[in-house]
């Protein structure tokens with residue numbers, strides 16, 4: 001929140017003598033009068049002063065950095081800083097290194113990321129950015145701005161070299177946290193949502209690979225909503241009927257059978273729930289109900305029984321939504 | 336001990352007192368949100384039936400003092416540059432106080448439209464950060480000003496459509512992860528434009544219902560913490576799709592009430608955290624949509640008093656829970 005403790009006020013620095021500081025415009029403010037620290041008041045008074053004269057000089061960079069460090073959400077300071085960098089043709093790699101520090105410090109501030117976007121659009125060197133993002137995700141593995149910046153970078157520059165290691169990166173993120181929804185989303189973005197990667201031209205093969213991938217993750221931790229969403233995402237995207245997953249899903253939808261450990265032939269296409277997983281799994285019951293509903297006819301009753309078991313027993317907080325599904329399905333049968 | 340009642344008098348005095356805490360250093364950090372803060376405070380007061388707790392003339396004077404004559408929009412604070420978010424808040428405040436006649440509607444419309452990018456998304460200001468939040472700000476503001484006819488609807492919808500994800504949700508830009516707050520801005524924007532057919536409603540309503548956690552609170556993405564403000568983002572989206580009953584109302588109500596500060600008033604993001612006007616607004620808004628007794632109806636599309644929106648003839652086909660008598 002504060003700048004360097006010993007830095008003198010701008011009002012006390014001889015090199016700023018020629019700037020006329022402009023105090024905050026005072027006005028009625030029924031919800032919140034402004035109360036500032038002396039350091040903040042001093043810096044923003046000088047900021048208003050230089051904005052008024054339109055000065056764009058190296059000392060403006062010092063002043064705006066000072067303000068940003070006190071209040072990273074001060075968007076006018078960011079804006080003016082960017083304009084000044086452009087006017088001075090300042091070395092943007094230097095600016096990016098400063099941003100490396102500020103981004104990690106103010107991870108949740110929009111402006112930090114937008115400023116970066118503007119800089120990289122100028123430098124047109126996205127390569128080092130991927131490495132920076134990977135590092136910064138270590139601070140907060142689900143930070144929305146960081147992920148969204150990565151997705152923008154990939155799509156905007158969109159060259160093969162940039163994409164080449166992306167699947168690997170998504171894998172590593174999932175390995176460190178199997179439930180990180182941002183990483184699951186990113187995988188979908190890389191594989192299905194942003195064109196076809198080199199080596200991924202055979203789409204049927206890609207769908208098979210992704211199905212095997214997600215089944216394996218579900219078997220490791222069946223109660224993982226993100227993985228089930230990913231599974232549904234693949235099926236919807238490739239127009240694969242859910243019923244093709246019947247064999248895989250069924251063991252997850254029932255309590256663990258006492259003789260499960262006796263099965264010695266493992267079906268590699270349908271990995272079973274890992275030992276110790278909590279069963280039955282709500283997402284599996286839901287999935288099975290969807291299969292039955294799609295089948296129609298007598299299967300509708302099977303679907304309603306499954307929804308009933310979710311409503312009354314396995315997922316009572318969502319009781320109303322399952323009762324809605326039951327009514328809805330029964331109505332369709334009667335029509 | 337968790338509160339079992341909404342402490343209306345305490346919240347009203349909390350909002351009124353926000354201007355007094357002069358020793359609060361956090362204030363200088365939030366000048367860029369001042370206009371929004373007044374909108375949040377006023378909306379919370381309206382929801383609790385105490386619209387007049389803040390002086391109408393003072394509020395209107397403040398809003399007008401934030402006019403940026405160079406840009407033709409409103410800033411968040413008297414000497415700040417115009418921004419689309421503070422411009423929407425200004426319009427919402429003025430309309431709530433029936434004072435829209437004080438705005439140069441032609442100029443504001445031009446300012447808003449100037450922020451649309453070729454892709455169809457809107458930027459927040461001339462600095463250029465783009466986000467579906469800003470698309471919502473633009474659409475809502477133009478609609479409230481009666482100038483939606485000036486908008487290129489196809490282009491605007493096309494960008495929002497591209498932000499739709501495989502889980503039915505929406506992100507802040509093309510390719511970004513689904514997030515409940517972004518779901519609200521996209522669904523409400525499409526509702527205003529009468530383009531709800533762009534939403535995969537079955538998948539999305541299910542994803543939204545999945546956001547409720549065993550403690551009753553709602554989160555914004557899978558595996559994230561619950562937070563009071565998601566009550567509004569999610570309930571409003573579900574209201575628009577007429578599926579509010581999919582949320583366990585008793586549990587969510589209890590969760591929101593447990594986030595109140597029983598001594599000084601205000602609502603926090605989670606029980607025991609510091610309160611703020613943002614969560615006080617969206618906590619009370621959520622309770623209103625849940626039919627909490629004694630509250631005033633809130634329009635979930637515009638997040639404004641329903642009576643104001645109805646008077647403008649802008650009401651969409653949403654449905655909240657019936658207001659309970661006790």
Ligand SMILES: [Zn+2]
Nearest residue numbers: 562563564604
């Ligand atoms: Zn929140």
